[in-house]
Amino acid sequence: MNTNKFKKLSFMYIVPAMAFLTMFLIIPLIYTLYCSFFNLDYLVKGNFVGLKNYASLLTDKRVINAFIFTFIITIISTACSVIIGLALALWIDRKHGVFAYAIEMFGLIPWVISMVVAALLWRWLFNGDLGLFNMILKGLGHKSIYVVQNKDSARIALVFVLVWRLVGYAMVMLLAGLKSLDQSLIEAAKVDGASGWQMLWYIKLPLVKTSVLLSTIVLTVSNFTNNTVPLVLTSGGPNDATNVITLMQYNLGFRYYHFGTSSALSVLIMIVVSLIILAYIKVSDYKI
């Protein structure tokens, strides 16, 4: 097959995927950008307002606070998920048979069940008088803790549920990386007398760097853009204590019908998420 024919055939293969991406990603993206320059209250096309929507967002204290809070919980929950996921993956890597499968399966359940159901489940578990959490506390002779009603505990609960949801995914991704390691390297390290810690630090971790990086990127984006868990678990409260940026974006659009401003915020979120991904790739020196 000559080069031209090969190129044409290759191009044909990627056309369906490109068309799909164009239809459902690129066009909506460009259209969102376009909408962000207009007054689109109640989805009625109004005047061209230029960068006014962006200016109003960037000078809004609530938006800035929501961005900062989202950054903080994203960093904490992603770090916890990856660290716990890695620890679990290293542990399961040494196990075999039904037990290992069972742990992997149970670990993945929070990832595969509906986010709304999971968040609602935790909301009721944390319920002050009727929830299981407080029933156990009461049984142990402690007073009830109103978890999602107190600012600090609501934040902790939010991080906890985000970590709970993603730790299984991180574990499976990292386990896949560990399973694909060349066993001859491990054997060689053992022969050279490497301790367990040295094996982890100098052999395993550098070799699963790509899996760690990819998991971290996926989890960061997932946590940064997660609207469902904060909406259902804490409703962004109390008093905006758990108000994440995507909740603001949702409310701007679907509560106040400022679709132009909501589009502008979507673009800002997309830029921030893209920058986070670029930063990860840069820091990890990952070649694409």
Next chain:
Amino acid sequence: MKKQVLSAALASVTAIALLAGCGSTGSTTSTSAAATTDSASESKAASTASTESGDGITIRMWTFLDPTNTENGRSVALKQMIDEFEDENPGVKVVVEPQDWTTMTAKFLAANASGDAPDIMWCARDELYGVLDAGALEPLENLFMKDWTQDEIDDIDDTFFRFGERDGKHYTLTLNKNCTGFLYREDLLKDAGIEVPTTFDELYNAGVKLTGKDASGIDRYGMGMSFSTETNDAQCIVNWLLQENGDLFNKDGTANWANDGGVKGLEWTKKCVDAGITPSESVNTTIEDIYTEFAAGKYAMSVGSAVRLSTLRQNASFDGDTIQFAPLPGGTVIDGWFVGVWSGSKNKEEAGKFLEKMYSPESDLKWIEIGGQAPNRKSTVDKIEITDKNKYLQSMLDAFAQGWLPANDKAYVGWKLDLNYPVQDVLTNNADPMTALKDAESRFNSDNGR
């Protein structure tokens, strides 16, 4: 070269899509409320064309009710109306596409902009201004109402009907008329020797008496309230503001909350939480949580909507018939679902007919008897007998006659939820009530473009 061709092709696709998007939005803009007023002949032509196609007509309706649900009274009533309508109109089929009520109106606006909205739409009260502004509904005078006599119009002419009016035309009929007040357990009030409270002092005192452990040792609170800023019904601070000021807004549409009425409302609410009548967790509890907990027996009284009473009676873990409804002191916020025909519908006449069917005197009785709703028509009021069991209907009728609705000349979106921010601020930060109310005013004014 190939790269350039590919880029050009992509750019063309994008440009076409953008133009298509603009076109659709643009057409919505041109379909303003005024522009739709004279489209009766157009709609008739469209419906005739549709009928003549020989394929029959399908009317799509978006509502939160699901006619396949045999447990919910309102759904059962709706199903019966659909069946009757289809029998009376051979070739016409009504398809209900059940929606989540919290985002239903926003989805309708989006569907209107993209030209694929349902023929009949149930709109939320606070969003109706935007729906009318987008020209998304057809004036009823262009449809069935042109044939109505003055007596027939008088039979439905009330605050709700006038709320759906713009420039002398009416766009909606209100179904599931509702009002916010408080739900209470009559048996518990009787046992404690308490009359149904009519002032805030009485309500507080009743709450104190009714708070305690129930027979099974579970903590029961006197008064359930929810201060979440996500899903909610109007809470007591709204009634305090109505009691003290008569309205929640100034004439220019700005919020009028940072005043003595607002401060009294916040202080009263805090007093209830501090006294343990209302659990402190209410600070972030949604109204749906409250309904579930009320049915589980956690509250003796609770702020809530009258329209939820029949479902609560069904779901209660105690004798549900003891649940009753009364208006809160100060004033009653009235609400409902404002149902209209989409201005872009190809089947406006038939859609109008079904809307008329849902509002007919016979259907009105179905909504009441099967769905546990309040009457929509004045003539129906005379037909129903108020007994001990359904005396909540009288409270609802009284509320409808004197209740409060925001004006429909401006957007008043999110005010119920915005008024929970100062409550949260006072309860969690011990903030100064006046400062918290001023912050809430700014939030509302800014979010509503004032």
